[in-house]
Amino acid sequence: MDYILHVVIFILIYAVVVQSLNLLLGYMGIISMCHAVFVAVGAYTAALISVHLGYHFLVGTLVGFVLAFIVGALLALPSLRIKGEYVIVFTVGFQMVAFEYMLTAREVTQGQGGIAGIPSPEILGHEIISPLGFLLLIAVMAVFCFAVTWRITRSPFGRLLKAVREDEEACRALGKNPLKQKVLVFAVGGGLAAIAGSFLAYYITYISPFDFTIDASVMMLVMVILGGAGNYWGPLVGAALLIGMPEALRFVPGAAGIIDALREVFYGALLVVFMMFRPEGILPESLEQKRASKIAAAWARMEEGSTQAAEEEPEEQPAGDPTLPALEVRGLSKSFGGLQAVDDASLVLPLGGTVGLIGPNGCGKTTIFNLVTGFLKPDGGSILVQGQDITNLAPYKMASRGLARSWQDVRIFPGMTVLDNVLVARPGQSGESLLKLFVEPRRVAREERANHQKALEYLGLVGLADKAGQLASGLSTAEQKLVALARLLATECPVLLLDEPTAALDMDSVKRIIGLIERIAVQKKKTLLLIEHNLDVVRGLVKETYFMSEGRVLAHGDPAALMKDPKLAEVYFGT
Amino acid sequence: MDILIAQLLVNGIITGSFFALCGVTWGIIYRTAKTFHFSHHLVFTVAGYGAVLLVGQLGVHYLFGAPAAVAAAIVFGCAVEALLYRTLRRRGANRETIFLSSLGFATAGVAILLLIFSSTPLTLKGFHPGVLALGPTNFTDIDVATVIVSWLAVGGLLLFLKKSRYGRAIRAVGVNPEMSANVGLDKNKMYLLVYAIGSGLFGLAAFLYSAKNAVVPTMGIFPFFMAFTAVFLGGINSIAGHALAGFILGFAENIAVIVLPGEYRVMVAYAILVVVIIFRPSGLIGGKRG
Structure with missing residues (x-):
């Protein structure tokens, strides 16, 4: 029983790590080969603070989050300047430098021996040692992190990110400067990975550089890709699959000693097979878009009455x-x-x-x-x-x-719904600010309602209100031009x-x-x-x-x- | 202290020459086939095993390890191209997809070697390095061989690309595959040739390496990382640039020990890469991005 709890705890920790990596890979299309470094920042910070200073575990977690947030933001600046395979090379380099640092900076990290004796977390005087207690604690942490990514991805912020991934130049022409958002995604992605890292340290009570190798980074990457990059639940599926399946092998006689090697064969081979036959992963992003389509269609029905009146003034x-x-x-x-x-x-x-x-x-x-x-x-x-x-x-x-412009070759955001295409263009959305998203949720919601109404009004004007929920890529050329017009009007x-x-x-x-x-x-x-x-x-x-x-x-x-x-x-x- | 510096300079030349060779082997593949061929490190490892197993099992002279390593590398590298990458290209896979499949293949491959051979190091049987001295510095005969063979291979490759018909064809396919197809160059054949050359030379490097170091399943990773670091450092379009950047890397790594503690040696090479990508993404030596 305890063993099953142990596996579930690991799955949850990795689900958070992979979810944070999905922000980069799924929503921005950036292949990062150094995500284990962020986990390491969280784990080492938590370990050092708890071992040397004896502070409460939440202090360690918080400081780790802040540090990884900063590291993420710093890493974003060069990563955003370079393209494609240069990002792979850069992140591999960063991963290797960080790993060598963990090995050699003995005065900080205690070198390859690692840090042992990390105290278990304590809540109101109760030390949490039992697997069940840990599971509850980590479940709370995971729910918190999943809630944060839910909020980020299903908001004007997330909408803008997707639009940037689809066509950054078109976004700029609509008056958006997404630099802040892109840097913040790196920072938040790093920060959330660090939270998971700190819980890893508290749970295992021992960490060493070998937990945070490039192989670990690759495994996280594979989890995102197999689960489905850009799909909210993809990371959970990926983590469960890649942690759970090899663990099941432990019960096969003779397999226990070679479990790590078997795991690597398993995920390496899966990666090849998926790239060959299903590069979009188990839960493809298109499932998300179906959901977005339903929501947009519901909006359109709701607003049908009111928009017609507003249109004629x-x-x-x-x-x-x-x-x-x-x-x-x-x-x-x-x-x-x-x-x-x-x-x-x-x-x-x-x-x-x-x-x-x-x-x-x-x-x-x-x-x-x-x-x-x-x-x-x-x-x-x-x-x-x-x-x-x-x-x-x-x-x-x-x-x-x-001043706003349209493009001869339309340049709508093909992978987004018609409604989202128009919504992106709305000016002054406070929901594009990460801070306001969490601090002023009501204001964001109020603006969203108003923006939905306006967007549907413009879609009504061009005669596409009934297609608000469809993916823009599925429209005819004429309809795409109309979407582009509605999007242009939405800039006001x-x-x-x-x-x-x-x-x-x-x-x-x-x-x-x-x-x-x-x-x-x-x-x-x-x-x-x-x-x-x-x-x-x-x-x-x-x-x-x-x-x-x-x-x-x-x-x-x-x-x-x-x-x-x-x-x-x-x-x-x-x- | 001066003796130490002299020794470090010598070490720098040896390592630098080796990385120069590694750099061009990946560079010619990347530049021509535009594939982020991550499995290249597995090619190195397979070559290393090929050499020690042949020499160890058959009891032949250790020099037979060299052709064994080269042959194993060529067969393996070409198989990856022909069976994996070509299939993916036919299915319309983009560069990221091919990279990820290569990453997965390499990861699984190392783990399989680990399952077969475990992590027990193997060595080249019957080979004993002879120690030579020049002034205050020491090195071995295999070091001398590494320097000579590396630069002969790099020079030969450059000459081949410049002068021979096939070399020019390789460059043409790398610059413009569509146009090359129009003048009758078969892209797949040229790619296969490039993989054969790159893998074969990397196999030669693996033989030199395994004469000095233990053969283990992860042996290819460090030389491979240095190879692609050299390629991006040198600017991806210039094969001579890759060799030069590889040399600079190996040299800097050794020289750094003068001011830094010895264990920071490896970090220096990666740090150079990170800094160069931040400040000069087109590479130290030049060449356009693309």
Whole structure:
């Protein structure tokens, strides 16, 4: 019986460790080969504090958490600068340095002999020694840690993380700067692993560097992957499988002595088999998305009545000072190598106006968008929003200045629901702050309700409220463009830059989108700058357009009149 | 003290040469096949066992261990590529998936060797190192052989890549596999060739290593870690860079002992890697990321 309790305790400890690693791997897509180091930080801190200072076990756990939190945050900074396999190399290096440190810094860690005689935890004067008592204590710890990750992953914070994993640049264009969130995930992931580590130390009462080798890190990684990276319950399944199954071998005669080697054969072979046949793990992330879809669909049904009423009220005035242009571009230039992509281009976008930007392929229209929204740095010239200079501002700051853009290739978040796509774009979400998530839960919940309502309102406007619960990747191209429009509206920016909103669509969808853009301009009083290839679209929508060719603005005026100019027509249609 | 420094310099050259060889063996595979071939360390270990078992069982001269190690390494390395990686590629696996499968294979492989041979160290039978001296420093004949063989192998590989038809084909496949396919280069065949070369040379390194060190199931891990450290340190596109970075690693590891306590030796090599990745992710010596 005690033996079974022992196995369950181990499974719970590892479930917490693996859950914390899942934050990195599942939600950010980062392969970390050094997670055992965080467990070691927790275990060693707890052991040293309890052995040398005799403090209460919770003090050891807390200090371990704080230290690992800091180590995690420090490790995040280089890890976020590098990509893909460099992260693997970096984390292997860090793991090895940390392991060698544990072996050699004898004055701190007591070297390879390890630290023995770690006192058992005490609660209100009762020492906890029995396996059952330990199981209860560790179950409380595990529930606490699982609650924290639950809160993190099912919140605006978690939503933003997933969006970053799907398309970080698109997130920036929506006004999000996810650096803080990414660093915090490393920190929290490290901190939670350290909590589990401290309980490991208190339970075993002896730790040594050999508990925290790279093999241990690899095993944790395997647990996440087999369980299902990105699935909330995946880590629990992975830990139970990889701890429980080899333990069962103990009862096979002759196997007891080689259990560690058998375990390694077991998880190594499982990893190969899973990579071959089921790389998404036992509980794939798509199961989570099904759940998200159900929730979104429920929201949509709930809000159906109220959104329809709200939809019809037009805004009074465009936001801003009507005497200043919404956007002004003065003498903008950009060259790539020898190619002058944009050459001394100037344009003015009056507040509340809808202006077109047309020209043949490769004339520099999209480059202007990239320059205006900060994704490219201009060689010269300036960009003003309502008279204020925003040249060289970072892309994520543009939304707060009232400027948001769409992309020619849509760039919605394919692995998220339609509703979540729109929700991500909502400005000023306090739920994106980890602190507020836990300190001001009511405020976060209130905002979430309001944001859900707004998001569904915009989805209603584009006619997709009934698809709120579907995965964006499952929509048609036209529907994806509509989602992108709803997402753009959800930023509440008064100035919207639309990059070929009707490209690659059939006639019916084009008409639908044109009608929608008109409504956005009239009803929502948005200022629009429209890159278009389709002349009919431009003629129907705008009274004023700029005509570009080879990086220069050649002409400016009524599109119908411009097209009558034989020289421009020749440039446009070619000869 | 001066004697110590002279000895450390000599040790640095020996270790550095060995790591230089290790570096190019993984570098040519990584650069060409773009696979994070973690099982490379198992190739080293299999080669080591191949050498000691052949020499020990058949009672032949210990030098026969060298071809045995190289042959075992080539067969094993090519089998991993042909049976595991190629299958995964055909199933559309991405680079992370292939890396993870390689990690799993290597982990299981070491554990299986442990089950078969236990952790009892084996040695190359009939080999006794002869001690040589140069001024105040001491080293063995196998050390001299390591330095000479390592640089001959590195030089030969560089020459092969530059001058021979197959070498140029390997470089072409590494730079642009699609384009190479269009001019009639079979990607899978070229990959197999690269795995054969990388594994064979790593097998040669394993023979040199097992003449000096014990053969155990985990023997490949440290040389392999140093190999990929050298590759990322040298900048992934330059084979000469890998050799140079490997040499710097081995040299720095030994020289560090002048200022640090001896047990920090290994940590220094990894610390260099961590610091370089933080401050100069494209590698010390250069070459583009990608």
